[in-house]
Amino acid sequence: MRGKTWTATFIAIAAFTAAVALAGGSETKGKFFFKKNCKTCHTKGAKGGEVTPLTKTQEQWQRYFKTGTHNKETEKLSTFLTPEQMTDVQTFLVNHAADSPQPETCGG
Template sequence: MMKPIQQLGVIIAVILTLGSTAMAAEGGNPKKGKHLYKKECKACHSANSEGPELTPMAKTMAQWDRFFTRDQHKSKPEVFKALSEQELKDIQQFLYDHAADSDQPQTCG
């Protein structure tokens, strides 16, 4: 039997773990995200396009999370509004998984 104080410790540890993962990109399908990125984003984010050239490793994991949760493409809000919540999660996951400080940085989208 655990003492109540030990049980409390376990509960706090679980809450801290859940809390920290909730901050990071999750729940997205990176494979779908890659496909969606090519379809929905690349046209405006390649060389000589309307927006700046972008690749997953153009930003860090934290910067991608911030972009999707706070900025939400505010320079052209209609871009994100045209996509579903799940589609945006998938794109975010793809970019996050290959960000500059990720395990597998990727230069191509």
């Protein structure tokens, strides 16, 4: 009886952790990938124009990643950012969006 309860508890915790990891992504890694990959085209004066977490609200970022507004550029992006890395970038941008508790320009 005891053993069964433990097993059930363990499975519940493992499932919960997995769900959180999937939905969340890593903010720290996202910041790194954003600077390394997105900033190549998204600084002031670059061809994509300046983009920072502050460019959009949390809701706008969620919508942006759902639909995606890059045209041909998006196809190029997927060649060097995996879906997990894109989730990380999304997590970083959403967590520091204009209306987030910790807005961040990511200037540096």
